[in-house]
Amino acid sequence: MPELPEVETYRRFIDEVAVGQTITGLDVNDAHVLAVPEAELRAGLLGRTITGTSRLGKNCFVELDNGRVLVLHFGMTGDIGAYRDAPDAPRFTRVAWHLSDSGLNLAFIDPRKFGRIRLTDSAEAYQKAKKLGPDALQITAAELHQKLSRRRVFVKPLLLDQGLTAGLGNWIVDEVLFQAKIHPERIGNSLSEKEVGALHAAIQLVLTTAIQHEANYRNFPKSFLIHAREWDESATPGSDAHTFCPRHPKVKIEKTYVGGRATYTCPKCQPAPVAAVEESKAS
């Protein structure tokens, strides 16, 4: 779940539920998701008032009244929730914060426990320490072109690299490349300025659309590749209509692996790079 649009949705939820409230309790059901010692987290949070929220890529920042920042990273299966009474805590709640005024508890939910919770002095310090690039919604086309032009690597792993730009995950990169009609195995520095322009526009389109729908994939436009991904099969049991390209009803979406990650492409929309062309452009 948690790529940029999901994290943005979680951030807005936290902003609504928790800003202005004081943290009066901390439950650690599973310390595995803590990237700081529990005692340090407890000392850093109890009695603090939440003053605001922000986000960089897939990281959510919860700002505290002493200037420090709680950082939430949701790994592969993280989620956020709220509950009033302990028996109502969502399944897989690993950590929860008790909020003074509302009496609600904010839950960090994470079945697979790849998520992490930590404290930092500032969002900027965290960005620097983690070597995170500009947020995918903030990066300009020129900046993207400049970064891609220096790399002789497949474009898909480049877009997944949080140091190049932060926030793009596996399905979004596939969607972006499909919308921009670029093959995932095109070499970074082989992309023309025009192609990078299309890439940048597709990033904006996919992220803003996903945020609008609060990352509920099923509600995305029919023109999106997302509907061809396997996990959507449950929505249309017994049908394989969803495995065809939205633009070419007779062309099947292909599943391959690029950089070790499952990758979906339309062979007609996204022509595979020709090695000779790539090399001549690169040299």
Place this chain on the structure above:
DNA sequence: ACCCATGTTCTTTG
């Protein structure tokens, strides 16, 4: 029972 998975990070190998 087996295989796959939205992310990050480290190790190995070239």
Place this chain on the structure above:
DNA sequence: TCAAAGAACATGGG
């Protein structure tokens, strides 16, 4: 130094 591939992490769900 860079890049690619693989593994590890932890666990649920199909």
